Amino acid sequence: VVSPAGMESSQVAVIGSGLIGRSWAMVFAAGGFKVKLYDIAQQQLTGALENIRKQMKELEESGFLKGSLNAEKQLALISICTDLKAAVEGATFIQECTPENLELKKKIFAQLDLIVGDNVILSSSTSCLLPSKLFTGLKHVKQCIVSHPVNPPYFVPLVEIVPHPETDPSTIERTYALMKKIGQSPVKLNREIEGFVLNRLQYAVISEAWRLVGEGVISPTDLDLVMSDGLGMRYAFIGPLETMHLNAEGISNYCERYREGMKLVLNTFGSVPEFSGETEQKISQAMSEKIPVVPKHLNARREWRDECLTGLAKLKKQMSSN
Ligand code: NAI
Structure with missing residues (x-):
């Protein structure tokens, strides 16, 4: 078992480069982790990387970039990959962020189950699929866990950690420690329940x-x-x-x-x-x-919401150090 401290020089894999996958990649890079971002389509990955670059630059300009490295150095930590085996090679933590579809996720975890070793953590971002539905029957079930983020994870730090009944306690502890290390705010559920908390x-x-x-x-x-x-x-x-x-x-x-x-x-x-x-x-x-239901208005309001959340995060930090 790798201790949380042993994860320091580690590398993570993020499976799925949509809204949540991009955010996780940014959060891990801000924590100084090497990230391999995997998706089925090269085009999706190129778009994701472009979007991450844009977001990081904007965050840097506004002084809200997380972590101790500058945007360029954080970007250099993220690489893209369309080969699942290569994506997870050397990773100690895999965060799955594919669409919320049980059959699809089960297929991905079954694929991962065949190629990973005994030390990596297999973690899902699922919002509502229970660990017992996702992971039952996997050879590496002890290493499986749900780490449910809140959108947008870069600004809202909470992560719900939900174990499968067979998840090893060390998987829970390592996931918890990792989330803390990258600046998220993990909470542990002692057992799975519909909707989590x-x-x-x-x-x-x-x-x-x-x-x-x-x-x-x-x-x-x-x-x-x-x-x-x-x-x-x-x-x-x-x-x-x-x-x-x-x-x-x-x-x-x-x-x-x-x-x-x-x-x-x-x-x-x-x-x-x-x-x-x-x-x-x-x-x-x-x-x-x-807010009219058209992309222009919805996106403008989402941007405003994220600005508010960034300001709030800053205020919370100030208040907690008082
Ligand atoms: P999304 O639709 O933005 O992204 C999904 C990504 O997965 C796409 O890039 C797609 O190309 C990729 N993908 C599809 N099939 C794949 C496969 N076989 N292998 C690898 N990649 C594949 O979805 P989003 O919003 O990022 O959600 C991802 C997960 O995060 C879901 O389980 C969702 O429930 C969860 N989540 C979403 C939140 C939200 O507010 N959007 C909040 C918290 C969790």
């Missing part, structure tokens, strides 16, 4: 938002403000549990004061929405008025 929390919020708008309690744009100018302000710094702790004299005092009230409110929650019909129309119309 991030999406379970997200869906709980979306679901109540949908019901409130559907029942006409609040408009779609005001609903979003409740999060962006209300709850979200504190959630960028402290989680819901610490919020409870601070909003009273500790958790027990919070429960004593608010448990009945919380249960009363929670008992008025409705059933799982259909996410279709009139409410869908209403929300779609409101959002499209704000």
